[in-house]
Amino acid sequence: MSARVRKRAPDAPAGSDHASRFYAAVRKIRKGTVASYGEVARMAGLPGRARQVGYALHRLPWDSTVPWHRVVNAKGEIAIGADPDAKREQRRRLEAEGVEFDERGRVVRDDRRS
DNA sequence: ATTCTGACTTGGG
DNA sequence: CCCCAAGCCAGAA
Numbered sequence: 001m002s003a004r005v006r007k008r009a010p011d012a013p014a015g016s017d018h019a020s021r022f023y024a025a026v027r028k029i030r031k032g033t034v035a036s037y038g039e040v041a042r043m044a045g046l047p048g049r050a051r052q053v054g055y056a057l058h059r060l061p062w063d064s065t066v067p068w069h070r071v072v073n074a075k076g077e078i079a080i081g082a083d084p085d086a087k088r089e090q091r092r093r094l095e096a097e098g099v100e101f102d103e104r105g106r107v108v109r110d111d112r113r114s
Numbered sequence: 115a116t117t118c119t120g121a122c123t124t125g126g127g
Numbered sequence: 128c129c130c131c132a133a134g135c136c137a138g139a140a
Contacts (some may be wrong), residue, residue, distance in 0.1 A: 018136095037122050050122040052136050058121050071121080079121045086121080 018046055019056040026057070029070040032097045034107050036074045054079060069093040076107040 025043035029035045035043070037050040044053075057068045069090040073079040080087040091101065100108040 038124085041122085048123080048135060050135080051120075052122090054121040055137060056121095068121085073121080074123060081121075083121080090121090 018044065018049065018052060019059070021046065022053050022056045023060075023064075023066045026066050026068060026071060029067060031067075031070075032099060034070050034072050034076070034094070034099065034109075036076075037071060037079070038074060040071055070097075072107055076109065077105050 021044040022040060025040045026035075028043060029040075037053040038047075040053045041047055041049045046052075053071070057066075057071060060066055060068050078087050078090050080090065091105075094107070095101070102108055
């Protein structure tokens with residue numbers, strides 16, 4: 001048979017295939033700690049795709065084993081807006097792991113490397 | 115096809 | 128501390 005039609009160039013990014021990559025990076029986040037979307041994107045080897053990380057996690061099913069709740073924005077705050085239920089769930093899970101929040105709803109980072 | 119919005123980040127003011 | 132512009136990619140209207 002003829003060569004199969006190449007749907008995209010070998011060097012072209014594969015659209016939404018990065019999801020698995022992001023999930024793998026999120027799994028690496030140690031319990032009781034948090035990482036920003038940008039950090040996750042960087043860990044996944046895709047710097048600059050922070051927004052896509054959020055999108056990938058948004059589509060993540062509730063029965064997933066991926067610790068999506070350990071991902072917050074650069075300000076250390078929960079980035080969810082249009083889903084107060086999920087937002088509350090994230091905070092609940094983090095507090096269950098020992099993560100503290102300040103009055104403004106920002107994560108208090110314990111680990112302070114100096 | 116085009117436009118807008120979004121679980122974002124970084125840098126400058 | 129807050130606000131804004133540019134960069135990024137995917138999905139909904």
